[in-house]
Amino acid sequence: MKSNLLIGLGLGTLFVPNLVKAQQGQAAPQTPNVIFIYADDLGYGDLECFGATKVKTPNVNKLANTGIRFMNAHATASTSTPSRYSMLTGEYAWRHPGTDIATGNADMIIRPERYTIADMFKNSGYATAAIGK
Numbered sequence: 001m002k003s004n005l006l007i008g009l010g011l012g013t014l015f016v017p018n019l020v021k022a023q024q025g026q027a028a029p030q031t032p033n034v035i036f037i038y039a040d041d042l043g044y045g046d047l048e049c050f051g052a053t054k055v056k057t058p059n060v061n062k063l064a065n066t067g068i069r070f071m072n073a074h075a076t077a078s079t080s081t082p083s084r085y086s087m088l089t090g091e092y093a094w095r096h097p098g099t100d101i102a103t104g105n106a107d108m109i110i111r112p113e114r115y116t117i118a119d120m121f122k123n124s125g126y127a128t129a130a131i132g133k
Contacts, residue, residue, distance in 0.1 A: 031124070031125065031126065034121070034126070035063065036087070037060075038080075038083065038084060038087065038132075040080050047060050047061075047064075048060070048061050049061045049064035049065065049069070076092055076093060077093055077094070079100075079101050080101070081093075081099065081100065081101050081102045081109070082094070082099050082100060082101075085099045085109055085110065087117065088110060088116045088117055088118065089110060089114065089116055089117075090117065118130070
């Protein structure tokens with residue numbers, strides 16, 4: 001049986017619904033868990049769930065086999081910083097100055113007051129977290 005898990009491959013951003021309510025014994029609304037996995041240089045054939053044979057990916061396989069896989073995704077840029085910016089803001093990075101590849105000591109590109117996909121999820125009752133870059 002398939003669970004309500006949506007997987008978008010491509011950032012280490014994690015959106016998980018109503019964990020506090022569930023831990024407190026309250027019924028959480030029927031919203032799906034949503035996990036975006038953004039990874040640099042990860043191709044379609046690099047995961048077992050898409051047919052790869054040289055690298056074992058059992059945890060991703062489990063997510064893919066119990067959730068919904070999106071089979072037609074496109075990056076807005078070929079590098080990580082502008083791709084993450086576009087995914088989080090919904091704006092093409094090339095339309096916003098300063099969104100090219102960020103240096104290690106770069107200031108924030110997305111200001112805290114900017115409405116993002118994480119805010120959209122949070123306003124819909126999700127607990128959100130970003131893990132990674």
